[in-house]
Amino acid sequence: MSTLLKTDTDAVTGNGAPGGRADSTKTRNKSKLAPGVRSSLGLKARFRRDKSLIFMTLPAVLLLAVFAYVPIMGNIVAFQDYSPFVGIANSPWVGLDNFARVLSDSNFWVAVKNTLVITAFQLFFFFPIPIVLAILLNSLVRPSLRATIQAIVYLPHFFSWVLVVAVFQQILGGAGLLNQQLLAHGWQGLDIMTNPDTFLFLITSQSIWKDAGWGMIVFLAALNAIDPSQYEAAAVDGANRWSRMWHITLPGLRPVIILLLILRLGDSLSVGFEQLILQRDAVGAGASEVLDTFVYYTGVQNGDWSYAAAAGLLKGLVSLALILGANKIAHLFGEAGVYSKK
Amino acid sequence: MTTIEKSQKKPAGLRWPRNETPARAAWEEEPSLTVKAAKSATLIVVVLAVLLPLYTIVLTSLSSQSTITNAGGLVIIPGEISWDAYRQIFTGGVVTRAIMVSVGITAVGTILSMVVSVLCAYGLSRPGTLAHTPLLFVLLITMFFAAGMIPSYLLVSGLGMIDSYAALILPSCISVFNIIILRGFFMGIDQGILDSARIDGASEWRILAQIVMPMSKAVTAVIALFYGVGYWNAFFNAILYINESSKNPLQVVLRSYVLQGVSVPGQIAVGQGVAASLALQMAVIVVAMVPILFVYPFVQKHFTKGVMIGAVKG
Numbered sequence: 001m002s003t004l005l006k007t008d009t010d011a012v013t014g015n016g017a018p019g020g021r022a023d024s025t026k027t028r029n030k031s032k033l034a035p036g037v038r039s040s041l042g043l044k045a046r047f048r049r050d051k052s053l054i055f056m057t058l059p060a061v062l063l064l065a066v067f068a069y070v071p072i073m074g075n076i077v078a079f080q081d082y083s084p085f086v087g088i089a090n091s092p093w094v095g096l097d098n099f100a101r102v103l104s105d106s107n108f109w110v111a112v113k114n115t116l117v118i119t120a121f122q123l124f125f126f127f128p129i130p131i132v133l134a135i136l137l138n139s140l141v142r143p144s145l146r147a148t149i150q151a152i153v154y155l156p157h158f159f160s161w162v163l164v165v166a167v168f169q170q171i172l173g174g175a176g177l178l179n180q181q182l183l184a185h186g187w188q189g190l191d192i193m194t195n196p197d198t199f200l201f202l203i204t205s206q207s208i209w210k211d212a213g214w215g216m217i218v219f220l221a222a223l224n225a226i227d228p229s230q231y232e233a234a235a236v237d238g239a240n241r242w243s244r245m246w247h248i249t250l251p252g253l254r255p256v257i258i259l260l261l262i263l264r265l266g267d268s269l270s271v272g273f274e275q276l277i278l279q280r281d282a283v284g285a286g287a288s289e290v291l292d293t294f295v296y297y298t299g300v301q302n303g304d305w306s307y308a309a310a311a312g313l314l315k316g317l318v319s320l321a322l323i324l325g326a327n328k329i330a331h332l333f334g335e336a337g338v339y340s341k342k
Numbered sequence: 343m344t345t346i347e348k349s350q351k352k353p354a355g356l357r358w359p360r361n362e363t364p365a366r367a368a369w370e371e372e373p374s375l376t377v378k379a380a381k382s383a384t385l386i387v388v389v390l391a392v393l394l395p396l397y398t399i400v401l402t403s404l405s406s407q408s409t410i411t412n413a414g415g416l417v418i419i420p421g422e423i424s425w426d427a428y429r430q431i432f433t434g435g436v437v438t439r440a441i442m443v444s445v446g447i448t449a450v451g452t453i454l455s456m457v458v459s460v461l462c463a464y465g466l467s468r469p470g471t472l473a474h475t476p477l478l479f480v481l482l483i484t485m486f487f488a489a490g491m492i493p494s495y496l497l498v499s500g501l502g503m504i505d506s507y508a509a510l511i512l513p514s515c516i517s518v519f520n521i522i523i524l525r526g527f528f529m530g531i532d533q534g535i536l537d538s539a540r541i542d543g544a545s546e547w548r549i550l551a552q553i554v555m556p557m558s559k560a561v562t563a564v565i566a567l568f569y570g571v572g573y574w575n576a577f578f579n580a581i582l583y584i585n586e587s588s589k590n591p592l593q594v595v596l597r598s599y600v601l602q603g604v605s606v607p608g609q610i611a612v613g614q615g616v617a618a619s620l621a622l623q624m625a626v627i628v629v630a631m632v633p634i635l636f637v638y639p640f641v642q643k644h645f646t647k648g649v650m651i652g653a654v655k656g
Contacts, residue, residue, distance in 0.1 A: 043472070050472040052546040056465030057477050059458045060516050067497070067513045068484045074493030084499075133388070136381060141366055151642050152389050158567075158634045160575030162593045166600040166627055167395050170416060177398060180415040209391065217645060228367070235369040274578050278601060292491070299492045300582065312490035320487050 078310040084303075091306075098310035108311060110286070111294035118290065119268040121200050126207055127264065130215030131257065135249060137216065138223045150220075153213025161274040164210050168202075169193055193279075196287035203275060218256055226252040262330050266323025269315050291315045396631070403427050403624035410618045427618070427625035437626055439588060440595040443507070444574060447591060448633075451511040451573040456566055458516055463524035464550045468533075481518045491582070498583055509583035510576060510591065517572075520565045527561040528554060560644040567641040574633060596630050599623055 041049070078098055080091040102108050133153070140146045156164065171177045172192040179189040192202060226248060234244050273292040280288045289297075291311065299308025366372070373381075402410065402417045409421030431437040466478055494513060503509040531554060539549050555562070577593040584590055598604045600623050 046472040053465045053468065053471050054473055054477070056461040056546070056550075060462035060521065061477065061480055063458065063512065063516055064480060064484055064518075067494070067515075068489055071489030071493035071497050072487065074496055075490060077493065077496065082496075084496075088496075136384060139381070140385075149385060149389060151639070152392050154642065154645065155635075155638065156392060158571050158575075158638060159631065160577055160593050160596075162577050162597045162601070163575075163627060163630050166596060167399065169601060170399060170624070170627075171395050175415060177395075177416040177418075180413075184414060213388075213392070232367065232369050235371075241371065241373070277578070278597065281602075295491050296582075300495055305492055305496065309490065309492040312492050316487055316490055323486060 075309060075313050075316075077306050078313045080306050082306040082309070084305070094306070098306050099314065101307060102311045102314065107285075107289070108294060111289045111291050114287070115269055115271055115290040118200065118203065118271045119264075122204055122207060122271070123261075123264060125204050126212065127261070129208055129212045131219050131253065133212060134216040134219035134223060135245070138220060150213075150216075153216070155213070156210045157214035159210065161210075161272070161278060164206055165275065165278045168206055168209075172202075194282045196283045199279075199283050199287040203272065203279070206275060207272065218260070219253060222253050222256040223249065258330055258333070262323070262326040265326040266319060268322060269319050399624050399627055403621050403628045405618070405621055407618040407621075410620050415620065416624075424621070427621040430622060431625055431629070436587075436595060437592075437599075437629070440590055440592040441629060443589060444592040447507060447510050447576070448570055448573040450507075451515065452566055452570040454511065455515050455517075455520075455569040455573075456562070459521045459524055459565065459569075460550070460555070460562070462516070463521045464528050464546075464554060466521075467525050467528035469529075481521060485518050495582060504583055505586050505589060506583075507589065510579055511573070513583075514572065514576065514579060517568070520568055524558075524561060524565055527558055531557055563641050564644050567637060570637065571634060592626075592630050596626050599626050 047054075074088070077088060077091070079093060079095060080088070081094045081097075082088065082091045137146055137149060140149075159167075169176060172190075173179070174189070174191065174193065176193075178192075183189055192198065195202075230248050231244055234248060239247065269291055271290050271292075273290070273296075276288050276290055277293050277296065280293060285293075285297075292315075295308045295312045295315070298304045298311065398416045398418055401420060402413075404423050404425065404427075405413075405417045405420075406422040406424035406426070409417055409424075412421065413419075462481075466474060466481075468474070498504065498509050498513060503512070535553060536549055539553055544552075575593060576591060577597070580591050580594045584594070605619060
C-alpha cells in the first residue's frame with residue numbers, strides 16, 4: 001500500500017525538479033507528522049472530523065467506480081461468447097477459447113509486431129529529440145528568446161490528432177504544399193501520406209512535430225535544477241563545454257531520462273491510437289494495424305465482442321507487467337522509478 | 343505572437359537593449375561562430391516547422407478563389423483576402439452545428455471535471471484523515487490498469503448513453519493524473535494557514551473556497567486547460583459513442599471534410615462570393631485550432647512553474 005502512496009507525492013513534487021520541489025518538500029514533511037497524532041482519535045470521532053473531506057472525494061470515486069471499475073469487471077466477456085442480444089448474464093461461458101483464438105490469429109500478431117516496431121522506432125528517433133532540444137534551449141542566454149521559442153514549440157501538443165494529421169496531409173499529402181511546389185518546378189511528386197513503406201517515418205515525424213516540444217519541458221526543469229556552481233567549478237578546473245555537458249549536464253538529466261523511459265516502456269503497447277486510426281484507410285491495415293485498432297475493428301466494427309475483449313485484456317495485463325517490470329529494473333539500477341518502497 | 347509576448351508580462355525584458363550583450367557567466371567561454379550558427383539554424387528550423395504550416399493554412403482559409411487557383415493549392419504569398427469561407431461555414435449547416443456541440447461539450451465538461459477534481463484533490467490532501475489511503479488507492483489503481491475499450495463501450499451502451507452528449511463527457515470526466523497534480527499542489531500549501539482557519543471554525547468547504555482556491559489559481563488554470571483541450575480535441579469517444587451525424591463534435595467533422603474528402607456544405611447567401619473548397623477545408627482546420635490559440639497564451643506562462651512537472655513525470 002505504502003508503495004503506491006509514495007508514488008504520487010514523488011511524481012508531483014518531482015525529484016530534481018525545481019519549482020515543485022522547493023515549495024512542497026517543506027510541507028510534505030510537516031504533513032507526515034500528522035497521521036500519528038491524528039489516528040489516536042476513535043473511528044467515530046475521526047469520521048466526524050473528516051466527513052466533509054470524505055464527501056468531497058465521493059463524486060470522483062463514484063465516477064471511477066462506474067466508468068473505470070465496472071468496465072474492469074466487464075472484462076469477463078472475454079471468457080464468454082458474448083452476444084449483445086442476451087447480455088452478459090445469459091451469454092454462454094467459453095473459458096479461455098477466445099484467448100486461444102486470439103493467440104492463433106495471424107492478424108493479431110501483425111498488430112503486435114506493428115505496435116512493438118512503432119514503439120522501438122519512436123524510442124530511438126523520438127525520445128532523444130526533446131533532450132537535445134532542451135539542452136539547446138537551455139544554452140540560450142536571453143530569457144526572452146527562450147520563453148518565446150518555448151511557447152511556440154509547446155503549442156502543437158495542444159492540437160488534436162485530427163488536426164495534426166490534417167496539417168500533415170495539407171503539407172505533405174498528394175495534393176499538398178510540398179508536391180505542389182515539386183510539380184511546379186518540374187520534379188516528381190512524392191507519395192508520403194499513403195506509402196506503407198515509409199509509414200513509420202511519417203508517424204514518427206508527426207509525433208515529433210506534435211510532442212517533442214512539450215516533451216522538453218521536464219528536461220528543462222531538470223536542467224534548471226543543476227547547480228550552476230558545478231559548471232563553474234568544472235570550468236575553473238579546465239573542463240571545456242563538451243566535457244561539462246558529458247560530466248554534469250547528462251548525469252543531471254539521468255533520473256528524468258530513466259523515469260521517462262520506464263513510463264514509455266510501460267506504455268509500449270499503446271501507440272498513438274487516434275493517430276493510427278485516422279491514417280489506417282490511407283496506408284492500409286498491413287502497416288498501421290496496432291493492438292488498439294485491432295481491438296476496435298474486431299470488436300466495435302465487426303461485433304466480435306468477446307474476441308476483441310480478450311485481445312484488449314491481454315494488452316492490459318501485459319502493459320501492467322511491463323510497467324511493474326520496468327520499475328523493478330529501475331530499482332536494480334538504483335533509480336527512484338515511478339514508485340518506490342521507502 | 344503578440345499575445346504570447348503579452349503573457350510574459352515583462353515588456354521590457356522582451357526588447358533587449360541592443361547595445362547590451364546578454365550576460366554570460368565570466369567563466370563561460372564564448373561559443374565559436376560555427377557553434378553559434380548551427381544553434382541558431384536549428385532553432386530557426388524548429389520554429390519554422392511549427393509556424394509555417396499554420397501560417398499557410400490560415401492564409402489559404404482567408405484567400406479568394408482566384409488566389410488559390412493561381413497558387414495551385416495552398417497559398418504562401420498573400421493575395422486577395424476573402425472571408426467567404428468563414429461566412430459560409432458559420433451560416434448554419436454541419437460545421438456550425440459541430441462547433442456548437444464542441445463548445446457545449448467543452449464548457450460543460452470542463453466545469454464538471456474541475457469541480458469533481460478539485461473536490462477530490464482537496465479531500466485527499468490531508469494524509470491521516472479517515473479512509474485517506476484506501477481512497478487514494480482506488481484512484482491510483484486506475485493508472486496502472488485500464489479497463490479496455492470493449493468493456494467501456496459495452497458499459498456506455500448498457501447505460502443507454504450511445505448518441506448522448508453525456509457519453510462525450512462522463513467517461514472521460516476525470517483524469518487521475520490531474521487530480522494527483524492538484525492534490526500535490528494543495529498539500530504544498532502551508533498547513534498552518536489552514537489550521538488557523540479551522541481553529542476559527544471555518545468548515546472544510548469554506549477553507550477550500552476562500553483560502554485554498556484563491557491560492558491555487560495557476561495550477562487550476564493549467565488543469566482546466568488540460569481538461570478543456572481534452573474535451574475540445576475529443577475524437578475517439580465521438581466515433582465510438584456517437585452514430586447520429588447531427589451530434590458529431592468538430593473533430594469528427596474536421597476528419598470527414600479534410601481527411602476523408604467529403605465536400606464542405608454551407609449555405610451561400612445571395613450576393614456573396616463562393617469560397618474555394620480548399621479555403622473551406624482550411625477554415626474548418628482554423629476553427630478547430632483557434633480556441634486553443636486563444637486560451638493557450640494565458641495559461642502557457644504557468645507551465646514552467648513546477649505545476650507541470652508532475653504532469654509530465656506522471
